[in-house]
Amino acid sequence: xxxxxxxxxxxxxxxxxxxxxxxxxxxxxxxxxxxxxxxxxxxxxxxxxxxxxxxxxxxxxxxxxxxxxxxxxxxxxxxxxxxxxxxxxxxxxxxxxxxxxxxxxxxxxxxxxxxxxxxxxxxxxxxxxxxxxxxxxxxxxxxxxxxxxxxxxxxxxxxxxxxxxxxxxxxxxxxxxxxxxxxxxxxxxxxxxxxxxxxxxxxxxxxxxxxxxxxxxxxxxxxxxxxxxxxxxxxxxxxxxxxxxxxxxxxxxxxxxxxxxxxxxxxxxxxxxxxxxxxxxxxxxxxxxxxxxxxxxxxxxxxxxxxxxxxxxxxxxxxxxxxxxxxxxxxxxxxxxxxxxxxxxxxxxxxxxxxxxxxxxxxxxxxxxxxxxxxxxxxxxxxxxxxxxxxxxxxxxxxxxxxxxxxxxxxxxxxxxxxxxxxxxxxxxxxxxxxxxxxxxxxxxxxxxxxxxxxxxxxxxxxxxxxxxxxxxxxxxxxxxxxxxxxxxxxxxxxxxxxxxxxxxxxxxxxxxxxxxxxxxxxxxxxxxxxxxxxxxxxxxxxxxxxxxxxxxxxxxxxxxxxxxxxxxxxxxxxxxxxxxxxxxxxxxxxxxxxxxxxxxxxxxxxxxxxxxxxxxxxxxxxxxxxxxxxxxxxxxxxxxxxxxxxxxxxxxxxxxxxxxxxxxxxxxxxxxxxxxxxxxxxxxxxxxxxxxxxxxxxxxxxxxx
Numbered sequence: 001x002x003x004x005x006x007x008x009x010x011x012x013x014x015x016x017x018x019x020x021x022x023x024x025x026x027x028x029x030x031x032x033x034x035x036x037x038x039x040x041x042x043x044x045x046x047x048x049x050x051x052x053x054x055x056x057x058x059x060x061x062x063x064x065x066x067x068x069x070x071x072x073x074x075x076x077x078x079x080x081x082x083x084x085x086x087x088x089x090x091x092x093x094x095x096x097x098x099x100x101x102x103x104x105x106x107x108x109x110x111x112x113x114x115x116x117x118x119x120x121x122x123x124x125x126x127x128x129x130x131x132x133x134x135x136x137x138x139x140x141x142x143x144x145x146x147x148x149x150x151x152x153x154x155x156x157x158x159x160x161x162x163x164x165x166x167x168x169x170x171x172x173x174x175x176x177x178x179x180x181x182x183x184x185x186x187x188x189x190x191x192x193x194x195x196x197x198x199x200x201x202x203x204x205x206x207x208x209x210x211x212x213x214x215x216x217x218x219x220x221x222x223x224x225x226x227x228x229x230x231x232x233x234x235x236x237x238x239x240x241x242x243x244x245x246x247x248x249x250x251x252x253x254x255x256x257x258x259x260x261x262x263x264x265x266x267x268x269x270x271x272x273x274x275x276x277x278x279x280x281x282x283x284x285x286x287x288x289x290x291x292x293x294x295x296x297x298x299x300x301x302x303x304x305x306x307x308x309x310x311x312x313x314x315x316x317x318x319x320x321x322x323x324x325x326x327x328x329x330x331x332x333x334x335x336x337x338x339x340x341x342x343x344x345x346x347x348x349x350x351x352x353x354x355x356x357x358x359x360x361x362x363x364x365x366x367x368x369x370x371x372x373x374x375x376x377x378x379x380x381x382x383x384x385x386x387x388x389x390x391x392x393x394x395x396x397x398x399x400x401x402x403x404x405x406x407x408x409x410x411x412x413x414x415x416x417x418x419x420x421x422x423x424x425x426x427x428x429x430x431x432x433x434x435x436x437x438x439x440x441x442x443x444x445x446x447x448x449x450x451x452x453x454x455x456x457x458x459x460x461x462x463x464x465x466x467x468x469x470x471x472x473x474x475x476x477x478x479x480x481x482x483x484x485x486x487x488x489x490x491x492x493x494x495x496x497x498x499x500x501x502x503x504x505x506x507x508x509x510x511x512x513x514x515x516x517x518x519x520x521x522x523x524x525x526x527x528x529x530x531x532x533x534x535x536x537x538x539x540x541x542x543x544x545x546x547x548x549x550x551x552x553x554x555x556x557x558x559x560x561x562x563x564x565x566x567x568x569x570x571x572x573x574x575x576x577x578x579x580x581x582x583x584x585x586x587x588x589x590x591x592x593x594x595x596x597x598x599x600x601x602x603x604x605x606x607x608x609x610x611x612x613x614x615x616x617x618x619x620x621x622x623x624x625x626x627x628x629x630x631x632x633x634x635x636x637x638x639x640x641x642x643x644x645x646x647x648x649x650x651x652x653x654x655x656x657x658x659x660x661x662x663x664x665x666x667x668x669x670x671x672x673x674x675x676x677x678x679x680x681x682x683x684x685x686x687x688x689x690x691x692x693x694x695x696x697x698x699x700x701x702x703x704x705x706x
Contacts, residue, residue, distance in 0.1 A: 009054035013099055019043050020092050022382045024085055025389065031080040041070045045217060047095065052168045053221065059098055064175060065114045066091045087116055089386070146177065147232060151204040151215065154227035159198045164222065170202050173218045177208025319412065322373055326559045329369045330652035333560060336362045337650070337673035370411070370557050377455050378406020380415055384426055388451060391430050398437050398448045399430055405455035410462050411557040414534055418554070421530040425466045425550050426451060428524065433470030433548055445469070460562065460578040464552040473542040478502060500540040501688070504528040534558065535576065535667055537684050539635050563651035564629065565678065566642040568613050569620040572678040574651050574670055579631045579683050583645055586628050597694050600628060600639055609639030610690050615665065633684050640686070653680060664689055
């Protein structure tokens with residue numbers, strides 16, 4: 001059970017640490033943001049409490065020191081500055097290493113960071129008065145600035161079945177001050193004994209400087225179905241708590257025969273002193289807003305009341321199960337296509353009606369299952385804030401990252417593979433694009449540079465834009481490098497149209513300085529390959545002196561797409577429907593050529609196109625009338641000539657084997673209703689092949705002319 005709880009805690013810790021990092025970076029920007037302070041404190045408290053419940057006592061003790069500092073920040077005793085942010089981020093990284101990466105962290109490293117945090121608190125906390133008494137002190141029950149409380153905790157009987165150990169909560173409570181703990185149990189006869197039933201009741205006499213709210217926070221994950229009483233006792237000596245405690249301690253040494261009589265004596269003793277116990281006003285209770293927040297923390301931690309399923313609004317499912325479910329939906333789509341084809345072949349009306357109903361249900365089920373895999377991209381965006389901050393600091397630049405559209409959803413597989421290419425582009429913008437504060441000031445720009453990272457949905461695609469207000473790309477420098485590399489002819493002018501193709505060519509770099517960040521000719525070609533693998537496109541626009549914008553367009557999912565099924569000879573292919581604008585017909589007399597490229601006039605616009613029959617060397621006679629599919633790729637229109645357009649097709653994407661994996665223009669395969677295979681075309685790759693062919697033709701013509 002403890003392993004299950006620890007695995008659950010590790011899963012939740014990923015989100016908690018991301019939330020903590022986001023809150024700290026918010027505080028660095030706006031140090032007096034009270035909401036961000038509370039958010040950081042609550043997250044630290046959840047990490048500490050959940051970690052303690054999961055058995056990570058070393059972690060809980062470490063985080064307790066960090067939490068104590070932010071408790072003083074919340075109270076207005078400590079001001080947030082860059083030193084505190086840096087220390088807390090170091091603590092966050094150490095927690096990640098201890099639990100998620102399971103690195104062996106030396107105790108001396110932990111102690112060193114704790115000492116820095118404690119020193120920060122001591123040096124900054126000018127108005128907090130004397131420090132709390134050592135929790136291990138045994139000098140009486142009260143000291144100046146503290147109060148005494150009686151805490152009774154009766155956990156739910158089935159608490160062990162949820163993987164929780166109530167003793168960890170009592171230990172956590174004991175860290176708040178000087179605690180005298182009495183544990184009582186009512187064990188049944190051996191034949192009725194159930195080791196999974198908790199029969200222990202805890203009474204604690206706690207002397208502390210903490211508030212009742214802080215004490216209740218310890219029990220936030222179990223309070224709803226536990227008995228918890230916290231009462232303030234007199235701190236001026238009117239009640240001799242030690243006199244009450246001694247009989248309780250004797251309870252441990254009692255003979256079972258006279259245990260009941262001793263218990264009655266204690267009851268009479270406490271009852272006789274009831275009038276001497278006075279309260280400092282009404283019992284303090286947690287506000288409704290704090291209770292709501294605590295409930296949110298409990299739900300987000302996943303280590304709460306698993307027995308109250310009606311309250312929970314979500315269920316955690318392992319990603320492997322989702323992947324399996326998507327695979328099964330893919331198989332169902334294939335079977336449905338076969339059913340549709342068979343029903344059309346035998347011309348049975350009833351079977352056709354059933355086939356249509358199954359098709360509709362399959363579509364709905366497909367959409368629902370795929371929507372389960374959709375996750376907001378904001379969590380990935382937030383991850384970049386820390387990296388941008390640290391990289392800019394290393395380069396001596398002042399850069400702020402502004403994110404928009406974090407609620408935009410993408411398939412989790414796409415998001416997982418998108419992180420690295422986006423980070424490449426951000427690093428490139430910080431290193432090459434955004435100038436130093438001195439350079440920006442000299443040209444009238446704000447010293448702080450700005451990076452915009454935004455996302456939005458466009459049809460069946462998601463568009464991600466990365467814009468910086470830096471110096472932009474030096475087009476002449478790029479042109480010279482392209483000529484030197486043989487990518488352009490000396491007389492060629494560089495255009496925005498082919499800018500991305502140039503700068504993302506393997507080994508292309510205009511930087512003469514090699515650093516640990518850039519200058520090795522790698523980066524943008526890695527981005528290009530990653531986006532190509534995701535069946536996406538990239539558009540690059542730049543204005544020298546003003547900045548650059550990378551526009552990434554990606555499919556919502558990589559599992560099942562809406563495709564257009566076409567035929568060339570006896571071979572069938574699928575094109576992604578989201579990339580197609582229109583379909584037209586042409587005869588052989590409509591064909592024109594220029595610079596070795598086939599051209600087609602569409603409503604006054606000249607559009608290049610490819611004969612896919614020639615491209616894939618498919619034998620057979622060309623039809624008199626061809627179907628030309630016009631696609632819009634990376635802002636360009638290009639046509640693809642096929643024999644016949646069959647129609648729309650739900651396409652379950654299968655990966656290619658070794659033989660076809662590296663064939664240009666192919667991105668996958670799908671199984672059709674009759675059991676045969678259709679290859680899925682990579683239209684952007686085909687377009688680049690055509691452009692490369694055209695450039696080669698022009699180069700050859702230029703050489704012959706000279």
